[in-house]
Amino acid sequence: MSPKKANSAAQNNESTSELIEDKKKLMALIDRAQDGDKDALPVLRRVLDEEPRIARFVDLARDVERSIVKRMSGDDVFSQEAIPRNLKAMREEVAGQNPSPLERLLAERITVCWLELQYFEAIYAQNIGKLTITQGDYHQRRIDKAHRRYLSSIKALVQIRKMGPAVQINIAEKQINTAG
């Protein structure tokens, strides 16, 4: 492995472990708050305020997007250029005008999940005549999972928007106002 690649892998591992730590911390607090522990709410707000978490998740989404685009386009330089442009337009359309940081993240997630689904469906369509029944089932299951992820990404954004102005918290010193 080249030093540059090793460095990038180390950075990825580091950010992944940070994300996992974040997730554990958040999960514990969410469970407490969900169980009616009122003391958990101010801690939850503080945890959400602590670091630019959303930016980190957005970075993760962009990394995933880049790796899928790379695989999809191969050596085709036109696709390498065109796909990210289309994705950008889609992201902006989904996020809408003046999106909150959380809405922006959810728009990133929707775009990535959509791209993943397109990719898995394309692989399946390209190989449909060559696949054994087991391999076909395997691809179908993967597509189904990607489809579920895509639908739940849309549901999350709809949920946040449906709640209206009540969902206002500060994340990384930026107000999240989901009133749209």
Next chain:
Amino acid sequence: MSPWERRERGGLYYTRSRKENGRVVREYIGGGPLGQLAALQDEHERRQREEQAAYWREEQQDLDALEAPVNELSEASDLLVRAALLASGYRQHNRGEWRLRREPKESQ
């Protein structure tokens, strides 16, 4: 079991075994050049199957590696959504619908 069977007169005879209705059926192909040819053909097909299986395994691993961070992103953003809703005074009713708590919200 070797596909080459030694006959009583000392010659080698090439055979193919396959399963039919759960039973192993042995097909007798021939000895000499015919047997050699069939053996070469079988060897070639076996290698092709192995290569395809290796390619398939690699493809699965690549797709798994691609899927993992999307899962991670989905789980993480779901947590952030839940955290944001809880911090804003919502409560999930029976792991389904989110409803605003009845009690007055805590001041920030």
